[in-house]
Amino acid sequence: MGFLKKMFGGHAAVQQLPTGTITVDRQGRVVASTVSSAYPGNLLQGIGRDVLELFREARAAQMPLAEVSLHFGSLRITARELRGGAIIFLFPQTALLPTPTSARP
């Protein structure tokens, strides 16, 4: 008994989607967050780092952006540039909820 539990662990490893807002400084450190504390901090940090990279590369390409939105099948990430850092909004897009829309893409 308990053989399967030992092999596969106690629960299924399904990653929940983050929901809320985070603010990152220019080094990509999360300085404020309303995302559940159960959500892995390293993933949040990764979001901040990638978003800042997008802003930085856009500046390098002579195409500075004030806002970037990444649209995935089940998550939308909208980030606004904030004096080198960024404020990042995370919206899960579930099939059973109306998709939040905005005038901008």
Added chain:
Amino acid sequence: METRHKILILDDDADWLALCRELLATLPSRPEILTANNAKRALALLETEKIRLLISDLKMPRIDGLQMISIVRRRFPELRTVVLSGLEDEEYRSRAYALGVDLFWLKTEMQSNLKLFNECLESLLGQSDREGDAGFRGIQSKSLMDIIQMECLSRSSTVLRITRGPLVARLWIQDGELIDAEAEGACGEAAFYRLLAWKAGTFENLPAEPDRERTIQKPVNALLLESAQSLDEMAHPSLEPESVESSLHRKTMWKLSQLTREGAEFVIAVPLAGQGEPDALGTQNFSAPARWAQRAAETARRLGDRLEAGPLLHVAGQNLERQVLMLVRGDRAFLVGWPAESAENLPEKSRKLVASWDS
């Protein structure tokens, strides 16, 4: 005695069911309307009642519309099925047709185009009477040329609605003759040639529109022959420099006209794997934005994988002067630039532009 067919409407929204019941009760054949607010109840009704047509929503709790359609297609193969959904995603349309539904209709279109919707339903309800429950359903792996030839040879009158991803085209056929076409903003013969270059897609038959003005005068066989020749030339281009140059010029002019019509500022196509040069229209200095598009596609893909957020749909960016939208199609990333003031459904417009660019 006249047969009164039964229609079953499945939707979890009680108000919508009441509205549909009211609207469909006015159909000329006066069908009996049954309703169910969940799939379990709908299946029970299908077991006990002789239902001719099922109209199902897609987004429902527990068993959703696509699951329901796949169940009924197996258990009640003679049942006609219509999907009536609020989901405007082309992927759902393709998936529904792949499951064998007879018609996919958007709820918004139903309200604005009730007459046409009712004609489609009447046509579906009436089919068994005309054909005595015999005949074939579904066409697989036939080219568009085959489908058009079949419609014309059988002297049909119909409107063929053809969709390829976000692109939609229509062909008007009257008594076996092609009278008009519309595709990618073009109409008449130009649209027909454009349409025949599509390699894949889905199609549906809509009721004929006999009052449609005739813009195509050539016989359909002549058009098909000319189109086959030009497609053949494109597939095996002549090595004569003049011919290659004129073909490239035609392609560029077509892309430019698409760009202008949609109101976009530029399109940059970048190979993702790094082989090949970026290609652009509407801008001279594109190497830096092309690099950004490539990096953005990589970063977004990596991030999506890490967060298990599903496939990347697009990345949008904006500043005071401009909006840009990056999307990936096949092995290329496309960056589409729009004026800052454009506000209408840019992802959909960009997808259309890219699909048309890439065809």
